[in-house]
Amino acid sequence: MQFSLSLDIPSLPRPLLYSDNILLIGSCFTEHISDRLQQHKFNVLSNPHGILFNPLSVADSLNSYLGNKQYQASDLFYLNELWNSWDHHTRFSNIDMAAAFKTINESQQSASVFIRKADWVIITLGSAFQYYLKETNAPVANNHRAPAQWFEKRLLETSEIIHALDATILKLKEANSFAQVLFTISPVRHIRDGVIENNRSKARLIEAVHTLCAKHEKAHYFPAYELVIDILRDYRFYDVDMVHPNYMGTSYVWEQFTKSCIDPAIIEIMEQVQDINTARSHRSRFPETEAHKKFKTTYAAKALAMMNKYPFLDLGEEVKYFEDRN
Secondary structure: OOOOOOOOOOOOOOOOOOOOOEEEEEOOOHHHHHHHHHHHOOOEEOOOOOOOOOOHHHHHHHHHHHHHOOOOOHHEEEEEEEEEEEEHHHHHHEEEHHHHHHHHHHHHHHHHHHOOOOOOOEEEEOEEEEEOOOOOOOEEEEOHHHHHHHHHEOOOOOHHHHHHHHHHHHHHHHOOOOOOOEEEOOOOOOHOOHHHHHHHHHHHHHHHHHHHHHOOOOEEEEOOOHHHHHHOOOOHHHHOOOOEEOHHHHHHHHHHHHHEOOOOOOOOHHHHHHHHHHHOOOOOOOOHHHHHHHHHHHHHHHHHHHHOOOOOOOOOHHHHHHHHHO
């Protein structure tokens, strides 16, 4: 008997390689995928603006990298004892205006360079709801806990989403003709919008993304949303808030991502890297024992051997950790 649906995920026509430069941008689910890629030593730049949920903010941030935008002090505002940017996540906020301004522009510069050599731009969209400042009608990426009456909340039309992202893909193509785009929809439910409203929001994102993938040869779709909502379809795969997928849920999505999006020829290398990661996370109760010292020596040699065999792997931090006798 079959107790769950199956989902046939077509392999990418050009899978991810260790030699690729991978830019990831979007919702908090983006961070799950980028963390896994980083753990396996892929060359990744993740969320240069911080977490972004809506498609207009994603498009605007990508446009800013492609346009070499530099932020001015006037782009920041003071609220809750912090200097903030309406375009950025709160991780860029700071009690010192100069420090916030510096961090934003350093990230901006890095992203502007990276996107021009990126082999992949992975975009995860979380919500079709967009907030606008009532005073200026300007869209905001993060409300920074400002009073709710400052904003107007709108559900974007599917056509608005398509138009914004389509224009960005065309700009990307002009700046970097080799870049591939991989869309995903976050399986995280935005319950604060309401269950019905969340489903309307996700439906618009899904329709927009598939329209874009049909139009652009180098645009593709990975069904992270469907894997959690339709295949796992059980609250045991969610955290206690019943909104965010838990470790089991995100691990399952990562397994499917590996199978369909990553070159099969490098899976064995990834498994060896994961073995080194697991060894590094081990905490011995008796680190002074000869057995533990031998354990670290063995893995230092293994990490060095892997770097010699695969020059594209950077395991320098791991080697330093295993060679440290403290």
